[in-house]
Amino acid sequence: xxxxxxxxxxxxxxxxxxxxxxxxxxxxxxxxxxxxxxxxxxxxxxxxxxxxxxxxxxxxxxxxxxxxxxxxxxxxxxxxxxxxxxxxxxxxxxxxxxxxxxxxxxxxxxxxxxxx
Amino acid sequence: xxxxxxxxxxxxxxxxxxxxxxxxxxxxxxxxxxxxxxxxxxxxxxxxxxxxxxxxxxxxxxxxxxxxxxxxxxxxxxxxxxxxxxxxxxxxxxxxxxxxxxxxxxxxxxxxxxxx
Numbered sequence: 001x002x003x004x005x006x007x008x009x010x011x012x013x014x015x016x017x018x019x020x021x022x023x024x025x026x027x028x029x030x031x032x033x034x035x036x037x038x039x040x041x042x043x044x045x046x047x048x049x050x051x052x053x054x055x056x057x058x059x060x061x062x063x064x065x066x067x068x069x070x071x072x073x074x075x076x077x078x079x080x081x082x083x084x085x086x087x088x089x090x091x092x093x094x095x096x097x098x099x100x101x102x103x104x105x106x107x108x109x110x111x112x113x114x115x116x
Numbered sequence: 117x118x119x120x121x122x123x124x125x126x127x128x129x130x131x132x133x134x135x136x137x138x139x140x141x142x143x144x145x146x147x148x149x150x151x152x153x154x155x156x157x158x159x160x161x162x163x164x165x166x167x168x169x170x171x172x173x174x175x176x177x178x179x180x181x182x183x184x185x186x187x188x189x190x191x192x193x194x195x196x197x198x199x200x201x202x203x204x205x206x207x208x209x210x211x212x213x214x215x216x217x218x219x220x221x222x223x224x225x226x227x228x229x230x231x232x
Contacts (some may be wrong), residue, residue: 044120044223044224045223047220056224091158092127097216104149105161105163109156109157109158
């Protein structure tokens with residue numbers, strides 16, 4: 001079974017600085033998707049960024065970018081120019097591209113604090 | 117902007133009682149998901165519907181949990197009887213077609229259950 005690990009339970013960053021959240025995963029599949037979801041306090045979880053495993057180019061969405069290392073099974077999230085609104089729980093998630101009716105796994109999360 | 121609706125937002129019940137949660141996905145979304153999120157952990161997929169059919173319920177404790185989506189629109193998740201270990205946030209999410217693992221899931225605000 002696939003597993004997702006986030007080794008940093010908590011992180012903090014100074015406003016306007018850059019922070020990187022780590023995620024590693026384990027799978028025997030070659031075709032899959034990786035996601036970062038953000039869960040602000042008392043608010044809905046929203047998708048931050050998505051990466052398709054067959055694409056070598058790292059995904060970017062405005063201030064958010066990923067470093068996808070398929071061989072190392074690593075998928076880190078970089079937040080540039082951090083803002084107070086970035087404070088939230090961040091979850092890394094894996095989903096099979098083939099058996100997508102199954103195998104959707106979330107990591108335990110990293111709590112990000114943004115310091116003014 | 118369309119959102120996933122869930123009710124109730126909070127529920128306190130005593131163990132051995134029955135509880136039910138309701139979810140109304142974004143209009144037109146064929147796929148609906150129920151997750152359980154224990155405090156401090158990532159969401160765990162309980163059941164996935166494609167229209168009115170169950171695609172995956174491998175993590176659903178079927179001795180006490182049931183889920184239905186009779187007309188392929190809104191859905192109900194039931195627990196009977198509730199146990200202390202069921203205390204958690206229950207999240208509902210929907211996605212447009214469910215034909216690819218890379219689809220964005222849109223999450224509702226969740227129902228926080230406390231079993232006494």
